[in-house]
Amino acid sequence: MSPLSADGMKVCVSCTEEKPVSEFGRRVASTDGLAFRCKPCMRDYSKAIYAKNPEKYRADAREYNRKNPNRLRSGVLQKLYGITVEDYAEMLEAQGGGCAICGIRGEDQNGRVKNLAVDHDHATGAVRGLLCHLCNRALGLLQDSPEQLRRALQYLEKNR
Numbered sequence: 001m002s003p004l005s006a007d008g009m010k011v012c013v014s015c016t017e018e019k020p021v022s023e024f025g026r027r028v029a030s031t032d033g034l035a036f037r038c039k040p041c042m043r044d045y046s047k048a049i050y051a052k053n054p055e056k057y058r059a060d061a062r063e064y065n066r067k068n069p070n071r072l073r074s075g076v077l078q079k080l081y082g083i084t085v086e087d088y089a090e091m092l093e094a095q096g097g098g099c100a101i102c103g104i105r106g107e108d109q110n111g112r113v114k115n116l117a118v119d120h121d122h123a124t125g126a127v128r129g130l131l132c133h134l135c136n137r138a139l140g141l142l143q144d145s146p147e148q149l150r151r152a153l154q155y156l157e158k159n160r
Contacts, residue, residue: 012038013037023039024038070085100135101131116130
């Protein structure tokens with residue numbers, strides 16, 4: 001079986017079907033840069049391997065995440081907010097290391113450092129700052145409405 005035909009097709013080693021190259025994932029180590037199995041077959045193969053020893057794969061994942069703590073966070077920050085871990089660190093430093101509203105540092109009752117939430121405008125997606133859990137929830141519950149926040153402030157001041 002040739003790895004890649006002239007018309008942009010490739011044969012999967014599992015199902016032996018000839019499929020377009022778009023049906024194959026990337027594999028840097030292969031001569032054509034594509035995986036040996038098509039995506040559906042690779043998914044089935046991965047599930048079968050995992051099912052044989054799931055605890056080993058869970059342990060490997062925990063160890064990888066322990067050794068690479070920013071890798072997962074980096075992907076989440078980039079995907080959800082379009083910022084990097086470095087952008088987050090710069091924002092945190094610019095805010096004096098704490099919540100942009102109350103100034104509290106991101107620590108729980110046991111003194112462990114907890115990440116502050118990335119506050120963003122839900123309409124535009126623009127990142128506004130970093131907030132503690134309570135301040136972030138408060139803005140969310142007030143539907144990011146300055147008018148509702150003003151009314152809440154008036155209520156609190158009137159009823160002191």
